[in-house]
Amino acid sequence: MVRYVGFPALVVAALSGCVQEGGSAREPPKQPEAATPTHVAVYTGWPTDSDGNGFLDQFTVTVHLWDERFHAAPLQLPGSFEVRLVVPGSATAEEKAVASWVFAGERAAAAMRPAAAGPSYEFRVSLLEAGSDRYDRLEVEPRVVFRGERGEVVQGRGGTIWLGRPNR
Structure with missing residues (x-):
């Protein structure tokens, strides 16, 4: 009777080589003290109908702050965030703002989330908090203004989303 011990021995030898030595994965880079948001x-997440009345009224806005001189990871900085929903094509956010929310102090700090890319801020906004969700297919562009505690002011915009009554 012939025994084949070569294949099991080969499997054991191959699997024993799959051990990581030297501890844990590399630590993410530290945020420089002088980091200043420049971008x-x-x-935005998909809009939802939070109250079941047939109108899309709520969505999540995720924000990353970046220093263009420091590309390794987004920044985590104290400050306030203003989220505005603006009609696309508006020259300024104030010109055609449909709704706006301000997240400052503890609300802004509580919105910080760890993410794969680095720190992010996640805000859930609702047209119901700003008045009404009863729009016939409202096209809006989210714009975010960050005001840092050191006086920095930077803004960005997201892609166009549709709120109000879908499929009309």
Whole structure:
């Protein structure tokens, strides 16, 4: 009777080589003390109908603050965020603002989330908080203004989203 011990021995030898030595993965780079936001990246989630009345009224805005001189990771900085919904094509955010929200102090700090890319800020906004959600297919562009505690002011805009009654 012939025994084949070569294949199991090969598997054991191969698997024993799959051990990571030297501890944990590399630590992310530290944020420089002099980091100053120069760019705001704005991302939006899919709008939802939070109260079941047939009108899309709520969505999430995720914000990353970047220093263009320091590209390794987004920044985590104290300050306030103003989220505005603006009719696309408006020259200024004040010109055609449909709604706006301000997140400052503890509300802004509580919105910070760890993310794969680095720190981000996540805000859930609702047209119901700003008045009404009863729009026939409202096209808006989210704009975010960050005002840092050291006096920095930077803004960014997200892609166009549709709120109000869908499919009209």
